């Protein structure tokens with residue numbers, strides 16, 4: 477464990493300290509732990525995944541509507557698409573809230 481000089485008050489502080497004990501200036505940014513990183517990247521990955529999923533879903537619904545022969549089939553595809561979209565969006569929001577809470581709980585304490 478080495479000692480460094482605080483850039484603000486020049487007090488000798490441990491290089492593992494996050495804050496200067498004398499003036500309270502932040503010396504290092506607190507790092508996320510393993511789970512903190514995991515949830516942070518999980519959160520980002522989840523959003524990307526849901527975006528891709530939603531677009532591929534719209535793509536397949538569009539194909540279905542285009543290939544549908546009758547007007548009733550077209551209407552069915554449109555209704556199904558709307559229901560499916562709201563379900564996907566609901567799942568997205570729900571997942572974001574759950575993952576967001578985990579990201580918050582695993583946030584480094586300063």
Ligand SMILES: [Zn+2]
Pocket residue numbers: 482483484485486487496497498499500501
């Ligand atoms: Zn200081």
